[in-house]
Amino acid sequence: MAAEAILEAKGLRKAFGGAVAVADMDVAVAPGEIVGLIGPNGAGKTTLFNLVAGALEPDGGRVTLAGEDVTGLPAHALAKRGLARTFQLSRALNRMSVLDNVALAAPDQPGERLAVAITPFWRKREEAVEDRAREVLDFVGLSAKLDDYAGSLSGGQKKLLEIARALMLEPKVLLLDEPMAGVNPTLAKGIMERIRAIRDERGAAILIVEHDIESIMANSDRVIVMAEGTTLAAGDPETVRNDPRVIEAYLGGREP
């Protein structure tokens, strides 16, 4: 990896009852790089994601964000420290407008404090917040939908809305859980292009879980292959693609 990692997880473990979902995982992502996380169904990718994003608490291991130990912190605390995520099944806030979905994520709106909310003093900041939300929605190509209820968007547009919402946090680290799942190929291409732009223009560290291996191989700087809760292979896309263990995991299954 080129620069020093901003997000680093070491020795992460998580079991649900007797089932070990993540056994012993190391992940590191540096600013300005896209790391693809792939693996067969049930490999523990989403669990790993939830451990890093604070949705689940790990049984063991450490997560550091910009050098600070953030193991076990709740999601909202991590988001305030610059880590943004999207969800595997898109979770647009359907009964709110597209603009409100994104403006919600603004990290610096004092009107979210009760004492300020009853005064008009937040309005000026809100103009700036909405301007930035419009900018971000324009970046993902949703500027025609600003005032629509998010519930009226298509599946692919909801994925873009989630990316916009995450970008509103001005994240240093962006975790994307299957950002192209269930999206038509044209829009999927558009989403991938936006993700590359986030890396290049904003210098964010990006970790993507994705089933579409071709797209991951074509767009990631590094690829981690996960199987049965641990790292099967890691490295640049070309090396990983030719790794016999990876071919076996995807095509052959393992010997008993």
Place this chain on the structure above:
Amino acid sequence: MKLPALSRDGREWAVVAALASGVFLLLTLISARNGSVSGEFLVGVALTMALFALLALGLSLQFGLAGLINFGHIGFAAIGAYGVGLAHLNGWPWFAGVALGLLGAVALAIVVGIPTLRLREDYLAIATIGVAEIVRTIALSEVWLTRGPFGIYSFPLPGRDFATSGPWAALAASLGVVPYSPFFVAVLARSPWGRVLRAIREDEDVAGAVGKNPFRFKLQALALGAVPAALYGMLYAWAFAQIIPALFVPLVTFYAWTIVVVGGVTTLRGALAGSIAFWGLTAFARVLRLETIPVVGGPLESVVGFLTRPGPGQELLIGVLLVLVMLHRPQGIVGRREELRFGR
């Protein structure tokens, strides 16, 4: 000439105004026909509508905005009323009683909220109904503190002699207080604070993922929703000059729930519309005496008699109203349909 088009807010207010005018016009017509309705009765109906709109407003805030299910709303009203009552019994000034009632209700909400709001919302519903009954039972049995079932009939709120001098006075005074509360809540609902709550109502994980602490916001909404309930308790005590535990039975909480559901939970004027419909129907049942229905006799007479006497018959009518609204207008009288339509 075309009438200027009303905004959606304007249309909804027009519906509320039309509903209120319709109810009172009909009641007046009935009274002109058989003389069974006095002016004092009509004023009492209006007063009850205003007070219950205030009580229901707390639920609009907690449920409509934040998705919190509070089945013990009346417990916070009891704290408000007894705050004023205790101040009187102990010889404290009236404003100390008001402060005691408001702070007590907020403190109770925080005490209930801290252990339950981290869990799924069902636990809040169970805990609140239990806590409200505990409050009522304490008021009933701790005679040394609250005079128990004997009640408090004299307390020091200013202008109480004016309020009890006639129902008009109480109505005028309550209408002087009630409208500020929805305005205050509407300001909050439209603020970024309200936006975070709406996000939590829809999907708590998303709100967390964008850096909002759901627990903190839910606790604030629960505590804030207790304030109109406490105000209702004080105003009720003030207007009707009595504080007795029987005023704070669980049934009243469910009247308030019926009001917000009938009126519409997603807009704050829903509480007003629901209260007018609910108490309007109750008033109709009370004034539709047998003689106003010209050709009634035989078995039908006993049915009509059952439905128009206070008690189970009236509650049956309320039930029918609720079912009809749910069937034909599930969003409530002035609720917003599209806010119901989108599932997860």
